[in-house]
Amino acid sequence: MSEARILIVDDEPSALELLEVYLSEKGYEVSCAMSGSECTRKVASFKPDILILDIRLPDADGLDILKRLKEEKSTAHVIIITAFHDMTTTIKAMKLGAFEYIPKPIDVDELEAAIGRALELSKTKSSGLIIGSEGELQEGEIIGRTKEMKEIFKTISILSGNRVNVLIEGETGTGKELVARAIHYNSPYKDHPFIPINCSAIVENLLESELFGHEKGAFTGAIATKKGKFEIAGEGTILLDEVGEIPFELQAKLLRVLQNKEFQRVGGEKTLKSSARVIAATNRNLLRMVKNNAFREDLYYRLSVATVKIPPLRERKADIPAIVQCLVRKINRDLHKSVEQVGGRTLQRMIEYEWPGNVRELENVLTRAVMYMQGEVLLDTMIAPLLQPKEICVTEPTGPERENKNKGAGSRETERERIVKALQEARWHYGNTCKALGISRPTLNKRLKEYGISPKPRNYQGND
Known part of the structure; x- marks a missing residue:
């Protein structure tokens, strides 16, 4: 190992x-000091790579x-050590820029690991992705330099x-709503409302009212007349997100709006x-x-007059460095951090994932990585633990290449098996199942x- 200097x-x-x-004995060049004044002199003369600093000194406060x-x-990366550790002191030390905070008696394995991370940080500063301060991600901005994304921009x-x-x-x-907003806000109608509706997050019997509105007394709880999104939107844009979740019966009413540009409120007679x-x-x-007779054919063709297919990130990995740069700038601003660089190994891991x-x-x-990190360089050790493979996914592929690659993976039977597996692993707790699958409770x-899965088996012992 090349000698690193530790004070x-x-x-x-x-x-x-x-x-x-x-x-x-570990191969480091070590120097010592027993006071604040001696520390100051040796920092100037010895120029340590790492400073192991006690808070309580006879002539100074380590935090000062x-x-x-x-x-x-x-x-120098500063590792704070103290026998008088408490929450307030820890928080203050980390806010002042301490690389690590280790209580006494010192666990040498913990100390050595902290030294290793600090030295890796120093090495990484000489290579990697520079974040910079220009080109901060703007609201609604889509990042893409690949051929596929440039075609989407043209569309x-x-x-x-x-x-x-x-x-x-x-x-x-993948950014479907971002594309929808880009279409709307670059149109002549950009000053009119853009109204997104998550069709999977609204209970079936309320979705019709959400879309078309209702008259007073139309159903229990309808204490006043309410305008629906189609009425509120005016000449603006309505985004029907997760449109495949719209109940079959309601699809016919949506088709009428698309065909004739007219509708009626729930419980109303006026067109x-x-x-x-x-x-x-x-x-x-x-x-x-x-x-599979789960979606109306006539509605499908009404909706898909024009189609935009957004490629998954794994199919446009050349965009990852630029996306990371913009996202980290945004995170720096939101979390009041100052990450200046992403390590080369870190970036490579993100590209390969x-x-x-x-x-x-x-x-x-x-x-998550930036929130807990200290220093200015995002290291591989901070990212790697967060990149765990997802075993459960109910998303169906949309492109022909994806269908050929995973032939049958998006079939109804495979999806049913995944849902049952998720339910079993969550002990039939619906909330935890939704989190594992990444879907809403209505979905x-x-x-x-749809798949005839019994809501609760007889031996179910958990809480809903």
Whole structure:
């Protein structure tokens, strides 16, 4: 190992000697100090890579020394050690920029691991992805430099100039709503409302009222007349997200709106006109649903006058570095962090990962990593534990290449098996099952009914 310089500052001679012997035997160049003033002199002359600093010193507070070093832009990574550890001191030390905080008596394995991480951080600074401060991710911005994404940008330009219905297909987390918003906000009707509706998150008997409104007294709880989204949208855009979850009976009423641009409120007799543009989005294969009589064929063709297919992140890995840059800038702003670089090995791991949750998962992983990290470089050790393979996924493939690659993987039987497996692993707790599958409770209820899965087996002992 190339020698790294470590300065130990502690006013206890025995502790100082033990650490000096231990770290010297590990191959480090070690120097010691027993006071704040001696620490200051040796930081200037010895120029340590790592400073192991006790908080309680005879002539100084270790936190004051830490603060001064950070103000002077010292490159030494500071590991705070103390026998008088408490929550307030820990929080203060980390906010001041301590790399690690280790209580006494010192666990040497924990200390050595912290030293290893600090040295890896120093090495990584010489390579990797520079985050920079330019090009912060703007609201609604879509990042993409690959050929596939450039084609989508062209399609958005074309579709924003007309009012045809659009079907956006893509896996969960690929940015379907972002594409829909881009079409709307680049159109002549951008000053009119853009109204997204998650069709899977609304109970079946309330979805019709949500879309078309209702008259007072139309059903129990309808204490006043309410306008629906088609009425509120005016000449704007309605996004029907997860359109494949719309009940079959309601699909006929939606078809009438698309065909005749008119509808009636629930419980009403007056025919109302709609000028709203409809954009539908789905992570399911609607054409397959049509063949299985789970979705109306006439509605499918009304919705898919124009189709946008968003590729999953694993099929446009060349975009990952640019997406990471923009996301980290956004996370820096939101979490008040100052990450300046992503290590080369870290970036390579993210490029090689399959990202079943796509850009949404990438943002989640980066946020979790940055939230807990210290320093300015995002290391592989911070990302690797967060990239666990997903064993359960109910998302159906939408592209022909995906269908050929995983032939039969999106079949009804395979999906049914995955749901049953998730229920069993969650001990038939519906809330935990929804979290595991990444679906809403109404969607789970629909799947149970669709696949004939018994809601609760006789031996069920858990709580709903």
